[in-house]
Amino acid sequence: MPNAxxxxxxxxxxxTRRRPPATIYEVARKAGVSIATVSRVQRRxxxxxxxxxxxxxxxxxxLRYQPSALGRSLxxxxxxxxxxxxxxxxxxxxxxxILGFEEQTAAEGKSVLILGTHGRDQATDLxxxxxxxxxxxxxxxxxxxxxxxxxxxxxxxxxxxxxRPPTGGADSIRTENRQSARDLARHLLDHGHRRICFxxxxxxxxxxxxxxxxxxxxxxxxxLEPPAAPTVSSFRETxxxxxxxxxxxxxxxxxxxxTAGGGKKLRADRPTALFCANDEIALxxxxxxxxxxxxxxxxxAITGWDDIPIARYLTPPLTTVRQPLxxxxxxxxxxxxxxxxxxxxxxxxxxxxxELVVRASCGCERDEGKPDRGGDPN
Amino acid sequence: MPNAxxxxxxxxxxxTRRRPPATIYEVARKAGVSIATVSRVQRRxxxxxxxxxxxxxxxxxxLRYQPSALGRSLxxxxxxxxxxxxxxxxxxxxxxxILGFEEQTAAEGKSVLILGTHGRDQATDLxxxxxxxxxxxxxxxxxxxxxxxxxxxxxxxxxxxxxRPPTGGADSIRTENRQSARDLARHLLDHGHRRICFxxxxxxxxxxxxxxxxxxxxxxxxxLEPPAAPTVSSFRETxxxxxxxxxxxxxxxxxxxxTAGGGKKLRADRPTALFCANDEIALxxxxxxxxxxxxxxxxxAITGWDDIPIARYLTPPLTTVRQPLxxxxxxxxxxxxxxxxxxxxxxxxxxxxxELVVRASCGCERDEGKPDRGGDPN
DNA sequence: TTGTAAGCGTTATCAT
DNA sequence: ATGATAACGCTTACAA
Numbered sequence: 001m002p003n004a005x006x007x008x009x010x011x012x013x014x015x016t017r018r019r020p021p022a023t024i025y026e027v028a029r030k031a032g033v034s035i036a037t038v039s040r041v042q043r044r045x046x047x048x049x050x051x052x053x054x055x056x057x058x059x060x061x062x063l064r065y066q067p068s069a070l071g072r073s074l075x076x077x078x079x080x081x082x083x084x085x086x087x088x089x090x091x092x093x094x095x096x097x098i099l100g101f102e103e104q105t106a107a108e109g110k111s112v113l114i115l116g117t118h119g120r121d122q123a124t125d126l127x128x129x130x131x132x133x134x135x136x137x138x139x140x141x142x143x144x145x146x147x148x149x150x151x152x153x154x155x156x157x158x159x160x161x162x163x164r165p166p167t168g169g170a171d172s173i174r175t176e177n178r179q180s181a182r183d184l185a186r187h188l189l190d191h192g193h194r195r196i197c198f199x200x201x202x203x204x205x206x207x208x209x210x211x212x213x214x215x216x217x218x219x220x221x222x223x224l225e226p227p228a229a230p231t232v233s234s235f236r237e238t239x240x241x242x243x244x245x246x247x248x249x250x251x252x253x254x255x256x257x258x259t260a261g262g263g264k265k266l267r268a269d270r271p272t273a274l275f276c277a278n279d280e281i282a283l284x285x286x287x288x289x290x291x292x293x294x295x296x297x298x299x300x301a302i303t304g305w306d307d308i309p310i311a312r313y314l315t316p317p318l319t320t321v322r323q324p325l326x327x328x329x330x331x332x333x334x335x336x337x338x339x340x341x342x343x344x345x346x347x348x349x350x351x352x353x354x355e356l357v358v359r360a361s362c363g364c365e366r367d368e369g370k371p372d373r374g375g376d377p378n
Numbered sequence: 379m380p381n382a383x384x385x386x387x388x389x390x391x392x393x394t395r396r397r398p399p400a401t402i403y404e405v406a407r408k409a410g411v412s413i414a415t416v417s418r419v420q421r422r423x424x425x426x427x428x429x430x431x432x433x434x435x436x437x438x439x440x441l442r443y444q445p446s447a448l449g450r451s452l453x454x455x456x457x458x459x460x461x462x463x464x465x466x467x468x469x470x471x472x473x474x475x476i477l478g479f480e481e482q483t484a485a486e487g488k489s490v491l492i493l494g495t496h497g498r499d500q501a502t503d504l505x506x507x508x509x510x511x512x513x514x515x516x517x518x519x520x521x522x523x524x525x526x527x528x529x530x531x532x533x534x535x536x537x538x539x540x541x542r543p544p545t546g547g548a549d550s551i552r553t554e555n556r557q558s559a560r561d562l563a564r565h566l567l568d569h570g571h572r573r574i575c576f577x578x579x580x581x582x583x584x585x586x587x588x589x590x591x592x593x594x595x596x597x598x599x600x601x602l603e604p605p606a607a608p609t610v611s612s613f614r615e616t617x618x619x620x621x622x623x624x625x626x627x628x629x630x631x632x633x634x635x636x637t638a639g640g641g642k643k644l645r646a647d648r649p650t651a652l653f654c655a656n657d658e659i660a661l662x663x664x665x666x667x668x669x670x671x672x673x674x675x676x677x678x679a680i681t682g683w684d685d686i687p688i689a690r691y692l693t694p695p696l697t698t699v700r701q702p703l704x705x706x707x708x709x710x711x712x713x714x715x716x717x718x719x720x721x722x723x724x725x726x727x728x729x730x731x732x733e734l735v736v737r738a739s740c741g742c743e744r745d746e747g748k749p750d751r752g753g754d755p756n
Numbered sequence: 757t758t759g760t761a762a763g764c765g766t767t768a769t770c771a772t
Numbered sequence: 773a774t775g776a777t778a779a780c781g782c783t784t785a786c787a788a
Contacts (some may be wrong), residue, residue: 068765075765075780095473417782452782
């Protein structure tokens with residue numbers, strides 16, 4: 001057995017001599033009752049005589065007793081916590097989703113654990129470990145393979161898929177992509193553009209894949225031949241810049257750090273519009289155009305996706321597609337809370353609508369109001 | 379708000395009848411050993427015969443055994459998790475800090491719990507509850523009162539203060555404010571400005587208070603009389619706009635929703651420069667100026683704080699002060715990991731340097747390169 | 757090298 | 773209304 005002696009003695013003195021936290025036993029002894037009674041006093045429902053309750057309460061107060069979350073969870077068989085897993089945690093996308101998720105979950109008195117896999121190869125282990133600490137978790141996109149999701153469910157961890165099509169018996173919450181992409185591409189076609197380049201990586205995420213599909217469908221509907229393939233780029237600004245430079249410039253080395261850009265030589269067959277898979281890529285494209293001396297939207301039209309806060313402040317303001325990010329997180333939370341509470345035993349699948357936000361970067365003149373964004377709390 | 383119509387209804391019951399997760403006992407029985415041996419196989423250090431280990435490993439695999447984090451934590455007396463508490467979770471500030479915090483903590487194999495108090499009055503209870511689930515936690519700014527921090531330490535929860543001066547025996551990590559604020563205000567004075575207005579709320583956070591102090595010191599150093607008081611505003615864009623409208627306009631109702639603004643009438647004694655306590659406020663000020671027909675920086679200079687991603691994309695680009703946000707989170711994590719690991723028993727206090735980022739909104743011409751920002755992972 | 761058994765701090769089921 | 777006491781799943785002296 002773990003020797004209690006050691007535990008309390010060993011610590012190399014932090015000036016304030018702190019005694020170990022009080023347990024339910026100490027409270028019981030001090031109040032002259034059994035631990036069962038102390039426990040009852042804590043759980044509201046149980047019947048306890050007013051007098052006893054008062055005594056116990058006083059003991060609790062004097063001992064500054066705080067029940068052990070561990071002991072309680074073990075006894076009850078539930079963690080009272082949920083987790084959310086993302087491939088990455090940087091950027092406006094995640095913070096909004098997390099915000100929505102946390103708000104809902106905390107309101108329910110549950111704790112929130114977050115995990116970013118950051119492309120680490122032990123991602124599966126990390127997720128598995130997280131799963132062992134929560135009653136259920138939300139997994140985003142292609143963070144982990146389908147098989148792993150199944151394994152998780154096997155382990156009795158309720159899981160909700162975020163921005164990913166249904167898998168197994170898990171709930172799923174996504175935003176609409178295909179139709180919006182089709183509308184946006186159609187909009188570009190209506191502007192008269194014919195050589196439109198899709199910048200993004202359909203193989204990197206379900207969302208990107210659907211945007212690419214919708215993009216192609218717009219061409220088909222217009223009786224046009226869609227581009228054979230997308231110009232691959234991750235969802236990062238620097239990568240977007242590189243990709244834009246590649247399709248617009250004439251191949252002069254466009255190294256990442258090369259501020260001078262690839263010179264001003266432009267490709268003859270360059271596209272007249274760039275359909276970026278997200279706003280960060282569009283941001284990179286803006287930079288590339290600046291380097292190449294291309295004016296937006298006169299020389300080239302650009303569209304993004306997400307409507308991140310920066311979008312409306314760019315010059316020209318970025319035409320994009322807004323996703324209800326916070327709502328996405330909130331719904332994921334609600335779904336998870338429902339299943340962990342056993343209120344539902346058959347999976348539901350939701351697809352939240354997105355909204356085309358037409359600004360000036362596509363060639364339109366329109367613009368609109370101002371938003372409020374949360375901020376530095378200090 | 380998206381419609382719930384698309385919630386697809388019930389597919390019969392969850393088909394997979396899931397048996398409860400395997401325990402260490404089942405593994406032991408299946409492998410023909412004692413639970414102690416199974417436990418030993420899991421903790422690497424313990425000596426176990428190769429043959430036995432193999433048998434146990436196989437049983438673990440077949441049973442898909444995953445040790446209970448609860449049981450383990452209870453037995454070991456540690457949670458293997460840390461928490462971080464913010465007053466709010468929206469905006470670029472938090473996401474960056476959290477990112478830095480999570481990276482460090484996850485790398486150590488520990489889980490991360492996050493909590494936003496969102497001004498809820500039960501904030502203290504929420505924090506106390508969180509504290510019961512972690513080995514230590516980081517508390518930002520004025521989320522909870524000093525007394526509560528002390529109480530937490532009493533409960534054996536290690537705490538690290540973030541963006542807040544030292545309290546009790548807790549570690550503290552902050553960014554430099556006073557000197558930078560002085561430098562920035564001085565810069566404005568050097569531009570010839572004399573009526574400079576500080577927009578922010580010193581009473582809302584230690585950071586804001588220090589910025590106000592430094593701001594005033596710059597005047598004193600220049601032999602000038604500093605403004606008597608700041609123009610109070612929370613850290614939000616809408617509030618910043620309202621405040622800016624109040625000091626610049628001549629009092630026409632500047633209601634929040636009033637897109638038309640307060641007309642074009644300007645105050646005669648209006649300031650020639652706005653020193654905003656953070657970038658969000660500056661953003662609101664930009665909007666206010668647009669409404670009032672004031673050109674930046676010709677008619678009025680504006681500065682912010684934080685250097686949020688949007689800052690460099692504004693027209694004109696915003697002069698501001700950059701804080702090492704991710705580093706702030708990372709350091710907080712490291713400090714926490716050190717104390718929970720018992721590697722240190724006397725508190726340390728760090729103040730990270732900030733960097734003045736001069737762009738065009740203050741009246742300077744300079745500008746600089748492009749950044750990369752994390753993003754939508756889909 | 758391996759097994760036995762005593763905790764860890766709760767909740768919950770019995771009796772009383 | 774209250775008290776014993778058995779779980780809950782694990783780690784770890786100590787014995788064998």
